[in-house]
Amino acid sequence: MGKSISHTGASMGYGWNEEKDAKVVYREHLAGDNPKEITQEFKIIQSQNHRCKKNTLSFVLSPTIQDGQKLKEKELKEITERFIKEMKLQERQAIAFVHQDKSHLHIHLYVNRIGFDGKAFKDNYIGKRSQQAAEKVAQQMGLTTVKQVQQEKLNEINYVRLEIKQVHEKVIADMKPKDFDQYIKYMKQRNVEVIPSINKSNQLRGFRFEYKGQNLKGSEVHRSMSMGRIAERIGFDRNVAQKIAKENSLSMLGKTVEITPNLATSITKKALKLAVKKTIGLGMEI
Structure with missing residues (x-):
């Protein structure tokens, strides 16, 4: 699942929720230690582009229950890195958390839609594109795909x-x-x-x-x-x-x-x- 959002702080707080056994599995160009600090770092870059209101990209990567039970932290990080590469979102502020509070393990990934150059990432058909990227990552890593x-x-x-x-x-x-x-x-x-x-x-x-x-x-x-x-x-x-x-x-x-x-x-x-x-x-x- 992928979409552009404006409520960065609230979403980040949900993603980094200790009650859900959230664990950071990926971060890029960020130094903060909590949702508030991460959100502020996003906003510094986002301040370069006032026209873009939905300035954060939110993704949920969900392996099947069976695959999720086998995946270690290293592999979860690899899934996230491969997905970011397929979406062409490298060199942007990004952070990902894995939720393990339920049997269905899943990753919440937040990427700054605004790049360091102040330009907004084009989000047309973002949901469909994110599904296609996740499908490719699953194939690359030998995981069960959505089509399967x-x-x-x-x-x-x-x-x-x-x-x-x-x-x-x-x-x-x-x-x-x-x-x-x-x-x-x-x-x-x-x-x-x-x-x-x-x-x-x-x-x-x-x-x-x-x-x-x-x-x-x-x-x-x-x-x-x-x-x-x-x-x-x-x-x-x-x-x-x-x-x-x-x-x-x-x-x-x-x-x-x-x-x-x-x-x-x-x-x-x-x-x-x-x-x-x-x-x-x-x-x-x-």
Whole structure:
């Protein structure tokens, strides 16, 4: 993460916070021993350029939890030095602190945006540029990159989607739920939490599925798992379905919720088809 800031003193105080086990891992062209002194040294250089208000660059460098547990002070300093080089911020006042108060170790880096020549460092797209620089540093040092983390998360989500879909199909095929309550109950028995999405108007808008730490909309799991598609596969009783169609509402988890006319119609059609099939089946038996 990277951005330009104006509140240098407050940020510096946060970075150099002893309660967070902050430790200085890098400093350049600075002599101060506390946040106040460092801020004053920044201001001496910044006084050359009154037009630039956001005159300090603030960065947060966050290795993964696993990488952070292995990194020593020497390597944290190297990460910072490499990052500064990639950002072309050498020969500027800079200081970096590492926070170790949480399992997720991270570095706070502050660089004077104003150089010794009084010119301000161009901060256009600073966030994107800092991400690209951090990616390069991670590759250089054999650390896990953001893209790798994102791919791992995507793989995990795709696997969870597949498992939820499999549980859903098994519940529909084997348990044959007769309403949403039964569907929610049977899914929960298989460790998938189905959470109704109800808006401020008490209207049922869909379902979310919670499983293995992931929380996904039905349509995010699979296009066949939207609320309407699920309703089409549930065997609603005909009398119940007709009541739902008449009132555009249904009982679910002990509450009455509103539904859209389209969903009510879908439920009714499904119930009538099942009723017709059942009648034909009885006629064949006779």
